[in-house]
Amino acid sequence: MAVSIKYYTNRTLAITILVIMAIWALLFYAFLMDEVYDNVDDGLKNQKLEIIREAYNNPEIIETSKEYGINQFKIYPTQPSEDIDKNHFSRELMYMPYDDEDEPYRILKTGFYSKDRKAYALEIRTSTVEEDDYLINLAISLAVLYAVIVISILVINYFVMHKGWKPFHKILENLSNYRFGHTKSFEPVPTEVKEFQELNNQINQMISTNEAVFQDQKLFLENASHELQTPLAITIGKLDLLLQDGNLPEEQTIKIAEAKQSLHRMVGLNKSLLMLSRIENNQYTSSSDVKFNTVILQKLEEFEEIIEFKDIQINMLQKGHFIANMNIDLARVLISNLLRNAIKYNVQTGHIDITIDDNEIDIANSSNDGALNPDFIFKRFHKGTQDSQSNGLGLSIVKTILEKYPNLTITYDFIDNLQHFTIKKIK
Template sequence: MKVSLKYYTIKYLIMILLLIIAVWAGLFYAYILDEVHDNVDDGLRDRKIQIIKAVYLNPQLLKNNDFGFNEFKINPITEKEYQNKSRLYDKMFYMEYDDKDQPYRVLEADFIDQYKNPQRLVIRTSTVEEDELIYDLTTALVVLYILLVISIIAVNGYLLNKAMRPFYLILKKLKKYQFGIPFSQEEQKYSITEFEELNKEINEMIERNELVFYQQKQFIENASHELQTPLAIVINKIDLLIQNDNLDKKNLNFLTEVKNDLRRMVGLNKSLLMLSKIENSQFNKTSGIDFNTLVTHLVQNYADFIEFKKVKVNILEKGMFIADFNQDLADILLSNLLKNAIKYNNEEGTLNIMIENNRITFQNSGIPVSLDESKIFTRFYKHTSDHTSTGLGLSIIKTIIKQYPGWEVTYKFEDKMHYFMIQKNRI
């Protein structure tokens, strides 16, 4: 799934920050916990020293064999039980106030009293407050972690939106740009150097492309127009030769074939020029076109051709197809579809033109096999051996449709009938 640069950046930034903050929070928690334990242990060690000193001053303390108010006890031990090192550990003791066991930190230390007897000093201190501190610390860390992540996402989202705004403006400008259409190059200043340079390079690239486009367009138009004149002259000269009574049948047939080839060249030249003009967006003016009326007029205009082919034409109006379209392109579009449906129809065949609110369908009889759907709209594709065809009629239709977003032309073959459909989709 594709995402925008902004969300792509935020996604990986969040993943990295989550990991970094989680590691930091863990280390911070461990450090604070260690400091709390060290503080408690240091207090116990200090109390040990103070109690042993007090024992030497007051021997009565040796009789303190149970934990009392001072939270320590002293019990005699054997020499085998005596250990030089102090021991620190955690242990649960019953607490009357809560009526349950609570955690304590305990220090055991062995010493020799003033009577040369080994004694074991056990000091304890409640760690209930320590546990509450750790719980509060954990809660605070979790809340801080969540707030940090939310804050970072919000701040980065805001900063990325602000920083990427020039990029989206440049992208919007590129989306609107089309060859041959005047392009607004308003002076825009960007605070980010890279976007300023990008905008400058894009403007220069567009100027270069427009120059090349204009030169190519002029060359194609000039070449096509220049070809029309000599071709027309040659055809007229051949007509004069054909009218010569001294020509035998063989030469007459030869000249007729040459004339037909030249006429085909003229048609090919006109079609290529038309394709160039359409692709160069030279038919920009649009208006509301009544396709129902246009189809009716075209059928009337091609009445002689229809009668010659003995094709039965039926116009079935199931709705009103009115759309914003260029008048010339609409004429070319429907004319090519109509001519194609008549020319390649069977003699005494059928042509049904169905008009709906957003679709026109040309249904015609013809060769009893499907055409190649992957190639039918490509240039110079021919599905018959007809040498008079330029192979550009359907390509022109496809090129016209491409000029209008939301429109499409499709082909299908069903029940030995060919269907060409023009449809305007809602966008």
């Protein structure tokens, strides 16, 4: 599942900070407790010196300090030893009447010799921190700190990253509006971010390279189409002369006729490719308000013979006048290709229903071929299974023409065994 970079960054930061703070908290706790005990132990050592000094000066203190009292130390006889004066620190729980519970104490156990060379043990205690409560309070404090840090990062990222990534989203939006063959359809986004500037430059270089290749291909296609016209016409003419010779055997005559038919297909393909090249090279620049009702009637009259041959019924309903500003020649090619398609892929004794209103032209033809794939019918050289003799460029030319006019679009539907091609105005 894809996630946004903002979510990815926030998630990574939150987890990283949590791990760092956990490790830091353990180290901080260990360091702090070591420092606390070091200070407490220093205090106990200092008390030890003062108590031993007092015991030398006032031996009576030895007899009066056999149990913990107000002074928090006790002295009792012990066995002589070489390390009697060594310090032994421990942590013990002792009952504290004020809290009515056991509390932690730091205890120093050592010893000394009195003036009369008797050995005595000395224990000094002092109250110290409750590690459990301290750990809980530290954990609560760090949890609050963690929450504040994460919330601050989220808020900062929301505003900073939203502003910082704004040029990137604008670049993506402009890139989605880019159309091949239209260099001005992509506009670089001004930005102070170095990475986005580099992205702009790379996209511009890519578009420039692709457009240069595209222009070379279109120029080659147009030149090749022009150059093919003359040899094709000459070849067809010579084949006609051969067919007019009545001395040819029937088998050769059939082969020459098939060759002539293939050449005519090549002529049609050549004209279609030349038409596409001219459209994409913006050679049809003039425009005027075209009355499509009139264009459709004219084209139906031109196709009258083939319509009668296939015994196709024309049903034309004019609810309004479809008028669009475009090149008149392209409008004729547009309607011609749609009507040719409706006639060519119609059934014998079928019908064509043409509905016209102010905002829509619907051309529907009867068909037994079922629904076409709307993802491919406008692709170049896509012929499907309808006609192996087709060059697959008729509907592609229709789509290319309408792409030149953003206020017009075409859709395809298959309803009740009727193939519907609908030109609509975009408001």
